[in-house]
Amino acid sequence: MTQPPAISAQQRDQLRRTFRKDLKSPVKLHLFTRGTSPIAIPGRECPTCEQTQRLIETVAAASPRIVLEVHDFFADSAATQAMGVTRIPAILVGDEDRPRMTFYGAPLGHQMAGIIETIRSVSRGVSPLQNRTRRLLRQVGRPVHVQVIVSPEEETGARAVYTAFAMTRENPNITAEAVQIRDFPSLARSLGVSSVPLALVNDHYRVPGPVTEERMLEQALLAGRVEPAGG
16 A cells, blocks of 8 residues: 655655755764564554654655664664664664664654754754853753653644753753653653653653743753762
8 A cells, every 4th residue: 555645745845945955964863663574573563663764764855964774673672772762663863873862753743843953953053042051051960861751732842852952962961852652652651741741851850831941951950960079
């Protein structure tokens, strides 16, 4: 059966124009998905893997400056472990050995905008963060992990994802992941998620909506500041 296009022809044309104008340096994407097999293997279900791969391949095809590498989560266990991927589908942005920006789930609805904006800002080498935020993030001296829980319908979640991803580029101690919670309902239950967007910092500090830059910064500093000796 022929699959419907991931993105409409009009959207693809707009994406190509945007990338042609805005992308300056190459951007590396890693996609972790399930290998194609006609046999359903228990424990390896991934209902949105195929859709996510079509979406990301369409995005990558819109510019020669986007380099996409696709991994089989189960067969390529070395890459899965090296990059710290824990579930699929997973989209990683960055050319480090262990990229610090990860999106789990299908980037549907408003969430694709967060990925597109991240690609643009990484390629251009610019930050959407306020100067004050960038300055204070330099004080983070311990590992800080920001997890943003989003849904396709929630527009402000895309901005929260974009902001969290931008924070990782200000300090190597900061990592960020976004989770499209519709794809992982059991995770939502385990975290006690009642509304989105929601941000968790080091699995302890909670930032319920509105998840603004200022509120994420506050919790990141609480989690990551190193107190002066004797302080």
